[in-house]
Amino acid sequence: MSVFAVDPLLAGEVGLEVLAVVLFKVLVVFVLLIVSVMLMIWAERKIISDMQNRIGPTRAGPWGILQTLADGLKLIFKEDLIPDNANRTVFKLAPLLTLVPAFLTFSIIPLGGDFTDKDGVISLFGNDTYLQLADPPIGLLLFLAMSSVAVYGIMLAGWSSGSKYPLLGSVRATSQMISYEAALGLTVAAVFLQSGSFSTHTIVSEQSVWQWNMWFTGFVPMAIFMIAATAELNRPPFDLVEAEQELVGGFHTEYSSIRFALFYLAEFMNTITISAIVVTIFLGGPNGPIFIDAVAWLWPILWFTVKLFALLFTFIWMRATLPRFRYDQLMDLGWKVLTPVALGWLLFLGARDVANDRGWNPVLVVGVAVTAFAVFGALLLRAVRMGKQVRELEEMRG
Amino acid sequence: MFIAAALIILSGAMGVIVARNPVHSALFLVQTLFGVAALFVLQEAHFLAAVQVIVYAGAIVILFLFVIMLLGVDKVEDLNVEPIAGQRPLAVVIGAAGIGLMLTVLVIATDVISGAHSSTGPLGESDIDEIAKSIFGDYVFAFQLTGVLLTIAVVGAVVLARRAATDPEPIPESAYDELVAAQIAARESTLTAEGGDGTAQDGEETTDDGEDSADDGEAET
Numbered sequence: 001m002s003v004f005a006v007d008p009l010l011a012g013e014v015g016l017e018v019l020a021v022v023l024f025k026v027l028v029v030f031v032l033l034i035v036s037v038m039l040m041i042w043a044e045r046k047i048i049s050d051m052q053n054r055i056g057p058t059r060a061g062p063w064g065i066l067q068t069l070a071d072g073l074k075l076i077f078k079e080d081l082i083p084d085n086a087n088r089t090v091f092k093l094a095p096l097l098t099l100v101p102a103f104l105t106f107s108i109i110p111l112g113g114d115f116t117d118k119d120g121v122i123s124l125f126g127n128d129t130y131l132q133l134a135d136p137p138i139g140l141l142l143f144l145a146m147s148s149v150a151v152y153g154i155m156l157a158g159w160s161s162g163s164k165y166p167l168l169g170s171v172r173a174t175s176q177m178i179s180y181e182a183a184l185g186l187t188v189a190a191v192f193l194q195s196g197s198f199s200t201h202t203i204v205s206e207q208s209v210w211q212w213n214m215w216f217t218g219f220v221p222m223a224i225f226m227i228a229a230t231a232e233l234n235r236p237p238f239d240l241v242e243a244e245q246e247l248v249g250g251f252h253t254e255y256s257s258i259r260f261a262l263f264y265l266a267e268f269m270n271t272i273t274i275s276a277i278v279v280t281i282f283l284g285g286p287n288g289p290i291f292i293d294a295v296a297w298l299w300p301i302l303w304f305t306v307k308l309f310a311l312l313f314t315f316i317w318m319r320a321t322l323p324r325f326r327y328d329q330l331m332d333l334g335w336k337v338l339t340p341v342a343l344g345w346l347l348f349l350g351a352r353d354v355a356n357d358r359g360w361n362p363v364l365v366v367g368v369a370v371t372a373f374a375v376f377g378a379l380l381l382r383a384v385r386m387g388k389q390v391r392e393l394e395e396m397r398g
Numbered sequence: 399m400f401i402a403a404a405l406i407i408l409s410g411a412m413g414v415i416v417a418r419n420p421v422h423s424a425l426f427l428v429q430t431l432f433g434v435a436a437l438f439v440l441q442e443a444h445f446l447a448a449v450q451v452i453v454y455a456g457a458i459v460i461l462f463l464f465v466i467m468l469l470g471v472d473k474v475e476d477l478n479v480e481p482i483a484g485q486r487p488l489a490v491v492i493g494a495a496g497i498g499l500m501l502t503v504l505v506i507a508t509d510v511i512s513g514a515h516s517s518t519g520p521l522g523e524s525d526i527d528e529i530a531k532s533i534f535g536d537y538v539f540a541f542q543l544t545g546v547l548l549t550i551a552v553v554g555a556v557v558l559a560r561r562a563a564t565d566p567e568p569i570p571e572s573a574y575d576e577l578v579a580a581q582i583a584a585r586e587s588t589l590t591a592e593g594g595d596g597t598a599q600d601g602e603e604t605t606d607d608g609e610d611s612a613d614d615g616e617a618e619t
Contacts, residue, residue, distance in 0.1 A: 090422075136444065141448035144448075145451040148451070148455060149451070152455075155467075167467065171467060171468065174464060178460060198526070
């Protein structure tokens, strides 16, 4: 019971029927993720082509919608090369290490269910359940844990290839992902503080009221989370990991055939999962107005899908618009801007909670917080500028 | 489930020692840490399990791997060289002593160790609440001291890594050798092929390099 937390499906006796429902949910989530990755890759290619005045894939299926399937089949039937210098076991392990976390994270996303009246419970073949595969008590910590496991896949892929460019790519990837995990974790902590729980289910039901925590998590933490997530995904403009001009193909240079396809799959799967997490923790998940009562079960799923598509489109849009960062700029942004701001916001939320508990004057608290922000921000800026000047001076001296 | 977790931990721990490649050792260490996380889940300490994975597997071993890769020590080591004299016999003695100690405890305390949970009562609302209460309530002073210690460590690292603005950093020996080699090569190329823009530029570079290395020589002597 405790491992599977509070899903009403698993609260009582776990019989064969319940097992069947769980298996059904597993299957649905699996197929959903695979199909949406397929569509995502196609959509990304189409939308980017559109933004760049090209046509994009047209041949396979209507509007080229089956292009990904064709590419996947082609990759499966290609020869699977393992370089002589490679560390064979680790080389084979690495793609799986990136793929599995991508699947696991998606299992904690609530996909539907009416949270305003029924607390997200739906009826599936006569069994009450949540429309999410698992609701563990650690909830979003699972996402953080999985994103740190995914680092291994990329790191080991680069190392085990036994070649220069993949190693450089993976070293870049690792330091980038570790750096941005700090900002990511701090914004997620802000969400925890606001909703008082790790569980994705509770976080979503906390947001089912009208203003869905928008003021406290909707702007600053969400913006930071989006930027940090883009870096965590190694998507443009943070794709230094596979900068073609510098590193051939980055960490997966030596990979071919199905193993390359697995990396590709995992990358897009992670994009979808992260977008789904943003929807869950910042945009209220499946919450939304329900208009036609006859198909009431459909609306939350629809809202979730619409929000997810909007975010995915934003990711594609960013890719088409922004040029790649330089490496020092990337690190500066992560450590000197995002992490301090996220930390400051977390402190502010904490101060607000304490003030509410003690009944302090809210205006005064906000005023003090803003002053503190300004003072420490100015100090930080000054320190950064001084450091830069010293560095430039040293470079001039040689 | 306990047996599965124990098997994961033990095989991982053996792997750390037996594996010849440092990267493989680090990976076995990750396996061990995951096993420990599974044990935490078994004890219904979900939060600790998650933190175990995030902090140990996600940060610390990643840093190990990072250092291994950057320093390029990911080669199989020659085991015939003993880095510290007398280390190996000492390791055998201390290891044997440790095992002996544990066995003694096991033998003496057979009636105490039964495999049952030492505290079977409910954990309160959740393990997160309990941990928060003890860290930020009972042991808040120790917690803050740890925080201060870590801050000092970070500041110290930054101070050590930072180059002093006043005195220029001495150039390492290898860079000096490379400069000399480049100088010789450049001089040879100017001697063999005289005239032409490219070689003229080479010549200029040679003089620059020469000055640099001369400075270095003075600084070192």
